[in-house]
Amino acid sequence: MLVLLMFFYYTWNLPKPEKFTETPFIQSTKIYDRTGKVLLYDIFGEEKREIVSFEKISQNLKNAVIASEDARFYQHMGIDFEGILRAILVDLKLGEKSQGGSTITQQLIRSVYLTNQKSIARKVREVVLSIELEQKYSKDQIFDWYLNKVPFGSNTYGAEAAAQTYFSKPASDLTIAESALLTAILPAPSYYSPYGLHKAELLQKKDVVIDKMRQQGFITEEQLKTAKSEKL
Numbered sequence: 001m002l003v004l005l006m007f008f009y010y011t012w013n014l015p016k017p018e019k020f021t022e023t024p025f026i027q028s029t030k031i032y033d034r035t036g037k038v039l040l041y042d043i044f045g046e047e048k049r050e051i052v053s054f055e056k057i058s059q060n061l062k063n064a065v066i067a068s069e070d071a072r073f074y075q076h077m078g079i080d081f082e083g084i085l086r087a088i089l090v091d092l093k094l095g096e097k098s099q100g101g102s103t104i105t106q107q108l109i110r111s112v113y114l115t116n117q118k119s120i121a122r123k124v125r126e127v128v129l130s131i132e133l134e135q136k137y138s139k140d141q142i143f144d145w146y147l148n149k150v151p152f153g154s155n156t157y158g159a160e161a162a163a164q165t166y167f168s169k170p171a172s173d174l175t176i177a178e179s180a181l182l183t184a185i186l187p188a189p190s191y192y193s194p195y196g197l198h199k200a201e202l203l204q205k206k207d208v209v210i211d212k213m214r215q216q217g218f219i220t221e222e223q224l225k226t227a228k229s230e231k232l
């Protein structure tokens with residue numbers, strides 16, 4: 001009875017899934033020349049972002065994020081209990097907390113509605129909202145929001161802004177290696193920023209993401225070797 005009361009206490013005022021589309025994603029203001037083709041200024045505040053459609057994001061980046069962040073994204077219903085158990089077992093084996101266990105849906109919910117504060121209340125709300133969001137929207141729609149929302153360091157948010165900022169190309173043209181590097185930034189955008197003090201660690205982590213892409217069958221052995229040798 002006490003557990004039930006606590007559950008209602010933590011979740012009674014949660015936002016409804018159908019209200020998710022009412023939460024705007026901040027975008028940069030772009031000023032072009034009279035032809036509409038030459039970008040003159042890209043004005044942004046705390047978040048540099050350009051929202052693009054799901055189809056305009058490289059499949060390489062989608063595969064890299066799935067392989068690294070949530071391998072069972074298209075199988076679970078918002079919460080990956082197998083992933084959580086696996087993370088706990090790895091943590092116990094290593095004797096330290098190294099594995100996450102949060103799904104892409106949970107990460108999206110956390111970035112839009114909640115904070116990174118670790119508490120029972122936040123976790124309960126996160127789980128409930130994640131399940132509700134998955135019941136309301138398709139996997140591709142949720143993944144689309146995630147890729148346009150998440151931070152990639154240096155005030156850069158979303159796949160398109162990250163591709164343009166770090167590689168001067170649209171997100172649709174990202175290579176396997178570039179996609180792996182952007183994915184490697186996600187767990188700690190400030191720490192792994194290519195402009196920061198941990199670039200060597202970032203490049204090592206990039207190779208780990210490429211290994212995971214191979215393990216998940218997204219790339220061949222030849223593609224793995226090519227991606228790891230690509231100079232970024």
